[in-house]
Amino acid sequence: MxxxxxxxxxxxxxxxxxxxxxxxxxxxxxxxxxxxxxxxxxxxxxxxxxxxxxxxxxxxxxxxxxxxxxxxxxxxxxxxxxxxxxxxxxxxxxxxxxxxxxxxxxxxxxxxxxxxxxxxxxxxxxxxxxxxxxxxxxxxxxxxxxxxxxxxxxxxxxxxxxxxxxxxxxxxxxxxxxxxxxxxxxxxxxxxxxxxxAGGGVPAPEPRFEEESLEMDMPNCGQGLASILEGLRDREGGRGDHRFVFREAFTSPGGEGILLAITVDEGFEQHFFLRFYPSRGRIAVKPDPTTLPYRTPAVKEALKEASRALGSPASREA
Ligand SMILES: C[S@@+](CC[C@H](N)C(=O)[O-])C[C@H]1O[C@@H](n2cnc3c(N)ncnc32)[C@H](O)[C@@H]1O
CATH class of the missing domain: 3.40.50.150 (Vaccinia Virus protein VP39)
Structure with a gap:
């Protein structure tokens, strides 16, 4: 390799x-x-x-x-x-x-x-x-x-x-x-x-991006996945220099969905797919393994937004 x-x-x-x-x-x-x-x-x-x-x-x-x-x-x-x-x-x-x-x-x-x-x-x-x-x-x-x-x-x-x-x-x-x-x-x-x-003099390193699973398992809010993904299309978000936008969405007859996400962290651009799939009676979302992104703040924001659209508690409170 x-x-x-x-x-x-x-x-x-x-x-x-x-x-x-x-x-x-x-x-x-x-x-x-x-x-x-x-x-x-x-x-x-x-x-x-x-x-x-x-x-x-x-x-x-x-x-x-x-x-x-x-x-x-x-x-x-x-x-x-x-x-x-x-x-x-x-x-x-x-x-x-x-x-x-x-x-x-x-x-x-x-x-x-x-x-x-x-x-x-x-x-x-x-x-x-x-x-x-x-x-x-x-x-x-x-x-x-x-x-x-x-x-x-x-x-x-x-x-x-x-x-x-x-x-x-x-x-x-x-x-x-x-x-x-x-x-x-x-x-x-x-x-x-x-x-x-020379070493020393600077505080111990803080990991810039903490280790955590990006997979989220959210209750399906009852809407069809196709219309949820359609609603996410062209949605933008993020904070400061960490931005995301969603583009094309696809659903399969098997109940799975794919959404193209583009993120930018301080000029560092990544293109990847989010995969939506049935899991234990719910719909889960995670970055598709074929295009795994680095776990930057913008990637996390994009994932949160996608999970909110699936009916996470955060979006219901809002
Ligand atoms: C002017 S070229 C110099 C290439 C090579 N070092 C040379 O001397 O021929 C600068 C290179 O840095 C890369 N680059 C710019 N910013 C970078 C970054 N933040 N991380 C990694 N590569 C970067 C660019 O894609 C480009 O290939």
Whole structure:
């Protein structure tokens, strides 16, 4: 198994991921590359560090597919791929203080102010790394944007426990990524930064998404399932940056139903089906196993809304 789509990660493994999945007989070191693009650097790292387990996290499914082919073609057995937003997957998939190295090559700088929290220059990201890096572990950033490198440095300097190991302009790098080659051809400068986490100083990690079953078993309110699902179609909801919308609905002659749900958590979009099925004289609802989503707040909100439509006590009180 070289890669994991959402259902494998969520259903096939509890969180944090079992060590047997993450560290298949390696020397115990765990490297993470965020936003690996075409996977060239990931494959390079897998080859250069055969004893370490190298986990790539990428939000683009197309990139994951491409990189999976590359990793497989190279015969690398120490590389794992995760599809999704690293800000959500790191807390879901890894144990606290378990990462030796986190690498970010040429991220999008998110220049607009309203997207500032998506940058690594955000205090949230530095805080996240402080919880998941091992003491002595480090974070490496490469970028072509000078203000981005500068503000990343300031952001990590503001958090006790991080220290600057190295900061360079136009360094000779062991491997040039696709974007690095592109920027070099355009004559742009590149900036690298390495910060080390000493450990301590930051409160114990709070799991961002708590473990809980997403299955809900609600009394059927008596309406036919088809009309309940029709009523849910195009319904929107959620809180703050965690939103959902329901789209197409289907029912089967056997009394089961499927509803397409789309959720967005701080820009992290997921598409999945909710399955409605008879269970012990009631109708239960859960994410369909073929498209299991990560358990984000928006996913939970969507599930609550669906169960309310089935006649949960919450909706009757309302
Ligand atoms: C500019 S590309 C750089 C790709 C590669 N690192 C390189 O240097 O060639 C940025 C990549 O980060 C991915 N990305 C952006 N935000 C992400 C996130 N929150 N989690 C994981 N990947 C992300 C994008 O899909 C894209 O492939």
């Amino acid at each position: 070289y890669w994991a789509f959402q259902d494998v990660v969520v259903d096939g493994a509890r969180h944090p991921l079992p060590l047997s999945w993450v560290v298949p007989g390696g020397d115990g070191r765990l490297f993470v590359e965020i936003g690996f693009g075409n996977g060239e650097f990931l494959a390079h790292l897998g080859r250069a560090e055969p004893g370490a387990t190298v986990v790539g996290i990428e939000v683009s499914q197309w990139c994951v597919t491409k990189a999976a082919r590359r990793v497989q073609a190279c015969g690398l057995t120490n590389v794992r791929l995760l599809w999704g937003d690293a800000r959500h997957l790191i807390p879901l998939c890894f144990a606290p203080a378990s990462l030796d190295r986190v690498i970010l090559n040429f991220p999008c700088p998110w220049p607009k102010n309203r997207h500032a929290s998506r940058r690594v220059t955000s205090p949230e990201f530095a805080g996240l790394l402080s919880r998941f890096l091992k003491p002595g572990g480090f974070f490496s950033l490469a970028t072509d944007v000078d203000w981005y490198a500068r503000s990343a440095r300031e952001c990590f300097a503001a958090l006790p426990g991080f220290s600057l190991r190295e900061e360079r302009t136009n360094p000779q790098r062991e491997y040039l990524t696709k974007y690095e080659r592109k920027w070099k051809e355009e004559g742009r400068d590149t900036f690298t930064l390495e910060v080390e986490w």
